[in-house]
Amino acid sequence: MTMTTSNQPTTELSTPDRIAAHQSIVFDNVSKFYGEVLGVNRVTLTLPPGITGLVGPNGSGKTTLMNLMTGLLRPTDGTIRVLGESPSAGQHLFRHLGYCTQFDAFPAGMTGYQFIYSFLRVHGLAHTEADSLTWQALERVNLKDAAKRRVEGYSKGMRQRARLAQAISHQPKVLVLDEPLNGLDPMARAEVIALFQQLAAEGCHIIISSHILHEVDMISDQVVLLSSGYVVADGDVSGMRTEIHEHPIQVLMRCDKPSLVASRLFEHDFVVEASLHDDRRGLMIRTREADRFYGLLNSIIVDNDIDVETVTVADGDVNAVYKYLIGNEGEGR
Amino acid sequence: MSGLSVPETAQHPSLGQDPRAEPQTGSTDWGMMGRQLWGVLRIELRYSLFSRRFLAVAFLALAPVGLLILWALTPVAKEIAGGGSTQAMSMAAWIYAGYLSTSVFLSALILFMSLFRGDILQRSLHYYFLSPVRRQILVLGKFLAAWIAGAVTFATSTALIYLLCFLPLGLSGLSRHLFQGPGLGHLMIYAGISVLAIGGYGCIFLLAGLFLRNPVVAGVLIFGWESINFFLPALLKKLSVIFYLQSFYPVPPPQELFAIVAEPISPWLTVPGLLLFMVALLALASWRAQRMEINYGED
């Protein structure tokens, strides 16, 4: 099992790693703020090929992370590389990238077919090719029968599948899917999951988000856990699953005013322990409630203008976080 | 920069590199960009022509036509007919100036201001942003679609209006004015001015739509700017659309006589000038679109 060591720059890579970087999605110390509001903070991650689950409760930063890797948002700080390219640098990457967003919205007045076909034409494809790719995509999501009907008349599940078809229509190498199972009935869910597995087997990178862990952990090769804008753990799922037992999460933090942070944290009873490092540049915190803790930490950082170097979850605590997230999957919303 | 070494193909995003993106024939980029532009145009033409927006535009274009038909039946019209085609010509100029600054202006606002805002409001802009298409092409495609829709509409309605101004002269008087007098030439010039006006104002509103949320604010600001144009120093005058358009008027409209006399310029300079002005605004719009993030939640 691997742990996120939040702050190791990926800038000096050995040759095999460089090659790997061209097949991976790499976040290097990426932060995104919406004005004052934290989206994600200091994310350092490498997503290798295969299926990656991005899991966290509402507002944990899943969509933010996905919008960042697809160039819809620009990071406030840090760098992102998708297959070695910066998502905001040029339009070339989008030949290989498909993104099914969380927005249940369509261009007005189009049929399912027109929706997919039209954007393939924007890709610059000629009619015959766009037409055949459109039918292939509709076929894969089982929407051929409704192809000539207006999207406005679709059910929620059909709209979800139409957007999925659009995202895969140009046969991307990287497929980013924001809560793709939302609104699907069990049948459709099983079909769509089978589709993801098939695409992954064809060599596609797939990143799937969900706020329900068990929904994605069965199909994911690795899972990234997010909480309040922080990556709290990432690693391969089988390792994570084996030992689940409850104990407080231990967080290590390095910043410029650790004693101030410690005193603020201590005002709350869900913080069990906060001890300063000898060098006065860091502190160790133990807490029972990851979510409230991270929320609190964010506001302390913003309110006191604290310069944070790293925030890491100490090894061995992944399972506690995992447990926390499973335990809250129902109420998490 | 990070120390990642990026292969040539990735560093130089070129449209011709996808295996599906056309056989490599040296400079395939233009062909690809042309097809992409058509891809954008297809979608946007549908928006511009088959939407509620366009109903408003059609109303603005045709309402004056209806009014003129009613007017042609009144005794005032007969009086003008008594004055002959010269009087009708200056009346046409006067009506056209009003039409330009209201109908054409407002229609440009409606057609162009929502080119990006409309997509943001209906939360569909990301489909474009996730396509491998340059933002310049996106801006150009959207602009051209709205321009085509507006140009066709207003060239037609301008011609109708012009013809109606001469209707009181009777059909024979009208055809004499058109084919023996300067009528046909003037009609084409007015239609041309409408086409240029839609494009010129369109660029401004496209740009405004990328910066401002509220179309009313943008409309008032730009209307104000265009209206005070007569009083501006020469350099600032050149930063408005009406400045260029006025130089084309075949007959000066009565209330704007002095402005024309003050600054006579040749159409040979104004057409390139106006086009340059439009290109500059579109470039600015592309630059802005390039920096745009998808943040629907903010609205």
Ligand SMILES: Nc1ncnc2c1ncn2[C@@H]1O[C@H](COP(=O)(O)OP(=O)(O)OP(=O)(O)O)[C@@H](O)[C@H]1O
């Ligand atoms: N446009 C925005 N403006 C301001 N804050 C935002 C914006 N978008 C997201 N945020 C904030 O960023 C944080 C992360 O949001 P994000 O949408 O990435 O979470 P999420 O994990 O996708 O949640 P959900 O499960 O609800 O989709 C939240 O605190 C949210 O309030």
Ligand SMILES: [Mg+2]
């Ligand atoms: Mg989300």
